[in-house]
Amino acid sequence: MMNEDISWIGLDWGTTQLRCYALNDRGCLIDSVSSKDGINEIKDAKFEETLLAAINPWLILGKVTPILACGMIGSKNGWLETPYQKMPCNPCDYKQFVRITCNDPRMKIYVIPGVANLKQIDLMRGEETQLAGLLSEMDSAIVCLPGTHCKWVQIKDRKIEKFSTFISGELFDLISNKSMIRYSVNKDGWDNNAFTEGVLSGFKTPELLSNSFFKLRADDLMHDIDHALLRSKLSGLIIGIELAGAKDYFKEQNVQLIGEPVLNNLYSIALSLLKVETSAYDASQITLSGLKYGFNSMQKYLGSEQKGNNG
Amino acid sequence: MMNEDISWIGLDWGTTQLRCYALNDRGCLIDSVSSKDGINEIKDAKFEETLLAAINPWLILGKVTPILACGMIGSKNGWLETPYQKMPCNPCDYKQFVRITCNDPRMKIYVIPGVANLKQIDLMRGEETQLAGLLSEMDSAIVCLPGTHCKWVQIKDRKIEKFSTFISGELFDLISNKSMIRYSVNKDGWDNNAFTEGVLSGFKTPELLSNSFFKLRADDLMHDIDHALLRSKLSGLIIGIELAGAKDYFKEQNVQLIGEPVLNNLYSIALSLLKVETSAYDASQITLSGLKYGFNSMQKYLGSEQKGNNG
Numbered sequence: 213m214m215n216e217d218i219s220w221i222g223l224d225w226g227t228t229q230l231r232c233y234a235l236n237d238r239g240c241l242i243d244s245v246s247s248k249d250g251i252n253e254i255k256d257a258k259f260e261e262t263l264l265a266a267i268n269p270w271l272i273l274g275k276v277t278p279i280l281a282c283g284m285i286g287s288k289n290g291w292l293e294t295p296y297q298k299m300p301c302n303p304c305d306y307k308q309f310v311r312i313t314c315n316d317p318r319m320k321i322y323v324i325p326g327v328a329n330l331k332q333i334d335l336m337r338g339e340e341t342q343l344a345g346l347l348s349e350m351d352s353a354i355v356c357l358p359g360t361h362c363k364w365v366q367i368k369d370r371k372i373e374k375f376s377t378f379i380s381g382e383l384f385d386l387i388s389n390k391s392m393i394r395y396s397v398n399k400d401g402w403d404n405n406a407f408t409e410g411v412l413s414g415f416k417t418p419e420l421l422s423n424s425f426f427k428l429r430a431d432d433l434m435h436d437i438d439h440a441l442l443r444s445k446l447s448g449l450i451i452g453i454e455l456a457g458a459k460d461y462f463k464e465q466n467v468q469l470i471g472e473p474v475l476n477n478l479y480s481i482a483l484s485l486l487k488v489e490t491s492a493y494d495a496s497q498i499t500l501s502g503l504k505y506g507f508n509s510m511q512k513y514l515g516s517e518q519k520g521n522n523g
Numbered sequence: 524m525m526n527e528d529i530s531w532i533g534l535d536w537g538t539t540q541l542r543c544y545a546l547n548d549r550g551c552l553i554d555s556v557s558s559k560d561g562i563n564e565i566k567d568a569k570f571e572e573t574l575l576a577a578i579n580p581w582l583i584l585g586k587v588t589p590i591l592a593c594g595m596i597g598s599k600n601g602w603l604e605t606p607y608q609k610m611p612c613n614p615c616d617y618k619q620f621v622r623i624t625c626n627d628p629r630m631k632i633y634v635i636p637g638v639a640n641l642k643q644i645d646l647m648r649g650e651e652t653q654l655a656g657l658l659s660e661m662d663s664a665i666v667c668l669p670g671t672h673c674k675w676v677q678i679k680d681r682k683i684e685k686f687s688t689f690i691s692g693e694l695f696d697l698i699s700n701k702s703m704i705r706y707s708v709n710k711d712g713w714d715n716n717a718f719t720e721g722v723l724s725g726f727k728t729p730e731l732l733s734n735s736f737f738k739l740r741a742d743d744l745m746h747d748i749d750h751a752l753l754r755s756k757l758s759g760l761i762i763g764i765e766l767a768g769a770k771d772y773f774k775e776q777n778v779q780l781i782g783e784p785v786l787n788n789l790y791s792i793a794l795s796l797l798k799v800e801t802s803a804y805d806a807s808q809i810t811l812s813g814l815k816y817g818f819n820s821m822q823k824y825l826g827s828e829q830k831g832n833n834g
Contacts, residue, residue: 288744296745328745335741361703361737377737379702386697391690392672419729419767426672426688430646433599434607434639456730 217242218270220278222503223263224496225285226338227252230262231496234270239504243270251284251291259291260314271318279321280507282341282499286310286323296328296335300371303327304344304502306510324506327372334377338499339363342470343372345501346493350468354461357495358471358479360385364458376461378454381475388446393425396432401440404481410448411455411482418453425449451482462488471495528553529581531589533814534574535807536596537649538563541573542807545581550815554581562595562602570602571625582629590632591818593652593810597621597634607639607646611682614638615655615813617821635817638683645688649810650674653781654683656812657804661779665772668806669782669790671696675769687772689765692786699757704736707743712751715792721759722766722793729767735760762793773799782806 219237223230228250234243249262264271271277286294294310301308304324312321326337339357346353347370355365360381366374388397413424428442461467467483469476469492476492483490530548534541539561545554560573575582582588597605605621612619615635623632637648650668657664658681666676671692677685699708724735739753772778778794780787780803787803794801 330745333738333742333745335744376734377741378733379704379737380733382702383733383736386701390697390701391693393690417768418732419764419770421729421732421768422689422691422694422761422765423687423768425694426690427644430644430688433646434641434644450733453730454733457728457732457734459730 215270215272218277220280220507221267221270222500222507223279223281223285224283224338224341224499224503225281225290226250226283230266231499232263232267232270233500233503234267235504235507239508241500251287251289257291259285260316263319264316271316273318275318276320277318278507279319280309280324280503280510281312281321282324282503282506283338286325287337292323294323294325296326296337297340299327299329299331299375300373301327302344302370303340303347303367303372304506304509306506306513309506309510322510327375329375332374332376334375336363336375336377339365339470340372341502341506342493342495342498343367343502344505345498345503346468346470348501348505353468354465355468355470356458356461356479356490358469358475359495362454364461366461374461376458378457380450380454384447384450387425387450388443391425393429393446396429396437397439397443397446399439399443401438401443403438403441403444406441406445407448407478407481408485410445410450411452411485412448414449414452414454415456415486416452418456421449421453447478448482451478455482455486462486466490468493470498526581526583529588531591531818532578532581533811533818534590534592534596535594535649535652535810535814536592536601537561537594541577542810543574543578543581544811544814545578546815546818550819552811562598562600568602570596571627574630575627582627584629586629587631588629589818590630591620591635591814591821592623592632593635593814593817594649597636598648603634605634605636607637607648608651610638610640610642610686611684612638613655613681614651614658614678614683615817615820617817617824620817620821633821635814638686640686643685643687645686647674647676647686647688650676650781651683652813652817653804653806653809654678654813655816656809656814657779657781659812659816664779665776666779666781667769667772667790667801669780669786670806673765675772677772685772687769689768691761691765695758695761698736698761699754702736704740704757707740707748708750708754708757710750710754712749712754714749714752714755717752717756718759718789718792719796721756721761722763722796723759725760725763725765726767726797727763729764732760732764758789759793762789766793766797773797777801779804781809 222233230249231246309322357363466489480490533544541560542557620633668674777800791801
């Protein structure tokens with residue numbers, strides 16, 4: 213690889229991770245680097261220093277490399293707070309990108325802003341770029357993005373029409389690591405039947421959520437159940453309750469899953485129990501696609517603007 | 524007070540607290556002492572030493588004082604694991620009391636066992652004594668015992684017929700202190716309208732639980748809402764969801780609340796929104812009534828047995 217080949221840089225800068233992608237002028241990935249320098253780790257607002265430590269080898273003296281960033285870097289605790297786009301909107305509209313001023317003359321940095329759902333009171337930041345990645349494959353979709361804060365999104369004609377966040381991943385973490393029930397679910401391993409049972413029970417009787425959590429503990433104390441089985445059931449319960457809450461999204465359509473492969477698989481199994489078909493996309497791959505989508509649309513616009521200026 | 528007046532001692536020995544009551548032969552409380560020596564604090568199984576440190580002044584050399592204990596002292600991590608009574612059963616059946624052997628000849632200790640619901644897979648330990656306290660006032664009731672692990676109980680003709688546990692108190696603690704939402708609910712104070720809104724929303728759409736948690740955070744970020752208001756709403760949401768899950772219990776009857784006064788008040792407001800009437804009992808007072816109920820029935824039995832032996 214020659215540094216001269218690097219045409220632009222994409223950043224996925226979240227709470228716990230920084231991922232950097234070097235791309236050539238045809239949008240091909242030619243190098244990448246990632247670190248644990250998520251924005252939660254940055255002290256004294258040393259964002260530029262942190263970024264340079266990661267991508268300095270890609271930058272050339274005398275040349276300005278455009279950089280497009282998404283994620284929590286644009287939040288209140290990030291480098292520059294960028295205002296949320298208001299829904300309905302294209303998930304990645306270059307006219308909304310925000311320029312960050314930096315000291316190093318070799319970088320010209322833009323941030324993709326998050327999206328606000330004023331009607332249902334909800335927010336996303338980072339997921340909009342993943343949704344933009346999906347737009348290279350389809351114009352309309354029901355999308356589920358499993359994770360700590362799982363999002364359900366309705367996209368119609370390349371616009372986000374509606375979305376809702378469920379804190380299922382965080383709830384699983386709290387119950388399995390910090391509640392009294394943790395003593396009964398502290399074993400890795402997987403039991404598909406228990407997961408299925410949990411999904412169907414959570415979906416059917418979401419109002420019994422906090423009762424069903426206690427039952428896992430009681431079942432263990434009464435019948436000495438395998439903790440890996442109870443953990444699988446807990447996972448199923450939490451996903452099942454989420455699906456009950458998100459059912460308006462998927463009632464008539466297939467669902468596009470964007471997440472880590474393990475989570476995509478769990479949601480795919482859970483949705484199949486409700487006769488819903490799914491397609492799965494890897495979260496980091498589709499983030500890169502979204503960054504490309506954003507960069508290309510910005511380039512086209514800048515290009516046409518330049519032509520306009522010349523003509 | 525003369526130590527000679529002490530006829531027996533009641534113990535409410537839970538996970539985080541030890542409460543001791545000295546009673547005379549007419550069941551009147553003549554002294555009490557409490558400490559933070561809950562069973563979670565006891566090292567090297569020093570239960571007898573801990574108890575003596577609390578009640579030694581009440582014991583007389585050459586006299587055996589009967590002691591009746593309830594709570595987690597009878598659990599796996601307690602002094603002696605006592606098997607659960609199986610439901611349906613009287614909440615406090617002296618025939619099920621378990622004797623603990625101790626070294627000090629001045630004490631004769633009995634433990635009230637917990638109750639198991641084999642059908643709905645549920646357990647209680649400690650609450651059975653509070654339910655026994657209620658039996659001095661009524662033979663049948665729908666009872667709600669708010670707390671970390673809130674119990675709903677159906678008592679019919681002095682027997683526990685059904686009960687379910689909801690971990691509402693623990694869920695509130697996890698979400699308000701350990702989740703990402705904690706940043707938006709970290710202020711004391713109270714807003715009755717927000718609590719009411721939470722109760723009705725949780726009751727109506729329990730499936731949106733983990734979405735409604737996130738909305739508290741989003742609402743704060745979008746509209747800079749008072750954190751005391753959001754905390755009140757969170758409390759309402761969690762109680763509302765519990766009420767949706769417990770609605771089979773209270774659909775036709777008044778509810779007897781047994782808990783700390785502050786919690787009793789919240790549940791009373793929440794249930795009144797659903798047109799359900801409540802009466803409230805203070806948890807520690809009714810525990811003492813339950814210990815008296817248990818001790819009296821044991822005394823009658825031992826008395827009649829003694830008579831039988833004599834006759």
